[in-house]
Amino acid sequence: MIFVTVGAQMPFDRLVGWVDDWARAGDRDDVVAQIGPTDLVPTRLRVLPFLDPPEFRRTMEAADVIVSHAGMGTILTALELGKPILVVPRLGSRGETRNDHQVATADRFAADGLVCVAQSPEELALQLRELEQGANVRARISSRADDRLLTRIRAFVDGAPGSPR
Amino acid sequence: MSGSKPTPVRKVLAVASGGGHWVQLRRVIPALEGHRVVYLTIHPTYRTDVPDAKVHIVNDATRWDRIGSLRMALRILWVVLREWPDVVLSTGAAPGFFAIFFGRLLGARTIWLDSIANVEEVSMSGRMVRRHADLWLTQWPHLAGPDGPECAGRVF
Numbered sequence: 001m002i003f004v005t006v007g008a009q010m011p012f013d014r015l016v017g018w019v020d021d022w023a024r025a026g027d028r029d030d031v032v033a034q035i036g037p038t039d040l041v042p043t044r045l046r047v048l049p050f051l052d053p054p055e056f057r058r059t060m061e062a063a064d065v066i067v068s069h070a071g072m073g074t075i076l077t078a079l080e081l082g083k084p085i086l087v088v089p090r091l092g093s094r095g096e097t098r099n100d101h102q103v104a105t106a107d108r109f110a111a112d113g114l115v116c117v118a119q120s121p122e123e124l125a126l127q128l129r130e131l132e133q134g135a136n137v138r139a140r141i142s143s144r145a146d147d148r149l150l151t152r153i154r155a156f157v158d159g160a161p162g163s164p165r
Numbered sequence: 166m167s168g169s170k171p172t173p174v175r176k177v178l179a180v181a182s183g184g185g186h187w188v189q190l191r192r193v194i195p196a197l198e199g200h201r202v203v204y205l206t207i208h209p210t211y212r213t214d215v216p217d218a219k220v221h222i223v224n225d226a227t228r229w230d231r232i233g234s235l236r237m238a239l240r241i242l243w244v245v246l247r248e249w250p251d252v253v254l255s256t257g258a259a260p261g262f263f264a265i266f267f268g269r270l271l272g273a274r275t276i277w278l279d280s281i282a283n284v285e286e287v288s289m290s291g292r293m294v295r296r297h298a299d300l301w302l303t304q305w306p307h308l309a310g311p312d313g314p315e316c317a318g319r320v321f
Contacts, residue, residue, distance in 0.1 A: 007184055052210035072185025072282045076192070076321060104284040141321050145192045149304075149318030153196035153254070153276060156300050158172045160252050160274040 002128070003063035004033035007071045008050055011038035012096055015088045018121045019067055020045050022128065032059065057081075065131045067124075070102035075115060082140035084131045086116045088124065114138075172199065178250035178273070180205040180264040182225055182257065185282055187211055189256040192320040193278065203248050205241065205264055221248075223260055228289070238263045245271060255294075256280060256320075262290045269297045276300040281319055283308075 004019050006012035016035045023031045023044035033045040034056075051059060060066060060077055066085040068074040078085040089106040090096035109115045116136060118124040130136075144150065177200050181190035187206055191214060194202065204211075204218055207225040223240040226233030241263040245253075253268035254276040255261025265275040277298035279291040287303055291314070295301055301314045309316035 009183065053214045070282075072280060073183075073188040074185075076185065076188045079321065101282060101285065105282045108284045143192065144195045145320040146318040149193065149278075149302075149320065150196040152302075152317035153193055153278075153300075154198075156274070156276060157175055157177060157197060157200060157252050157254075160175055 001063050002028075002031045002065050002067060003059055004031060004035075004045065004067045005056075005074055006034065006036045006069050007074065008034070008036060010090075010097065011036045011040065012069050012088075012090060013038055013040045014094065014096065015067070015069060016040055016042060016045065018088070018118075018124050021121060022125055025125075032063075065128065067128070069096075070106040070109075070115075070117075072105070075109060079114060079138075079141045080143055082138055084116070084136040084138070086118055086124070086127050086131060088118050175200045175251040176248065177202050177252045177254055178205055178245065178248055178264060178268060179203070180253065180255040180261045182207050182260050183211075185280060186257045186261075187214075189278070189280060189320045190254075191215075193254070193256070197254075200252075203250065205244055205260060207260065226259060228259060234259065242267050245273075249273075252276065254278070257288060258290045262294045265294050265297050269299075274299045276302070278302045278320075279304065279308075279314065281305075281321075287314060 020042040034048050066078045070087040070089040089102035092099040106117045110117045116127045181187045204220040212220045221244045226237045245267040253273045256278045275298050277294050281304040303314040304319035306316045
């Protein structure tokens with residue numbers, strides 16, 4: 001099963017359209033999608049309503065491949081679950097988000113080999129084929145921040161003034 | 166100093182808006198073990214992630230939505246007054262700015278952890294909160310510097 005998610009805040013019809021076309025071309029009926037607030041009606045994707053965090057996690061867990069905008073919530077959850085993830089960055093120039101920060105995020109995470117990136121329907125089809133053949137399956141990352149960050153925050157909080165409660 | 170005293174328990178207001186901000190907040194919560202954590206976020210469904218904790222919900226708003234932002238700010242002021250935290254910790258975005266702003270006015274020590282999504286520059290809310298954050302963190306070493314935020318690791 002392939003799980004497509006664009007987050008809950010904004011639509012991302014370009015991505016949903018690409019995957020819908022891909023699913024129709026390949027006669028796929030195992031693609032589910034969370035498409036955000038939009039009027040778009042996909043022909044092949046099975047649209048899911050807003051998922052609460054446990055439902056979202058369960059759907060991610062059940063999926064073989066995740067296709068997503070370059071949102072950190074989805075990327076981090078996919079890495080936590082060890083799921084291969086293909087991201088399409090939202091573009092500020094197309095009004096898909098307020099600026100191009102998702103492009104930089106996607107590039108940075110792709111450079112570290114953590115995500116795959118597609119910028120066109122052709123790239124999406126190519127990457128999906130590779131991911132479905134088992135490319136980029138990875139070990140799960142820990143569910144907590146790195147020790148250095150935790151230690152820094154702990155030291156600050158422990159040292160903060162305040163009355164014992 | 167000999168004879169270590171146990172660290173006093175602090176009340177920490179942990180603040181994040183939705184999506185990645187919330188996920189990143191949850192990843193740093195282990196740093197607060199032993200302290201009392203109260204949450205402030207924007208989706209009631211997020212309560213399922215922290216079933217044993219007290220969670221305040223406010224509306225979300227972008228900075229272009231003046232009415233929504235004002236409503237959000239007032240609600241956050243109310244939460245901060247009621248909780249009167251020792252520490253405010255936020256991973257963004259707008260609700261974190263307001264919580265840190267009001268929290269510091271009431272004497273809380275404040276931590277801003279800018280989202281790992283901000284690769285090229287610190288976020289707008291991160292820049293706005295700078296003067297009010299006692300600990301101002303980025304997750305990217307190349308954005309850190311003597312005149313900028315500190316980088317002390319990242320959320321994964």
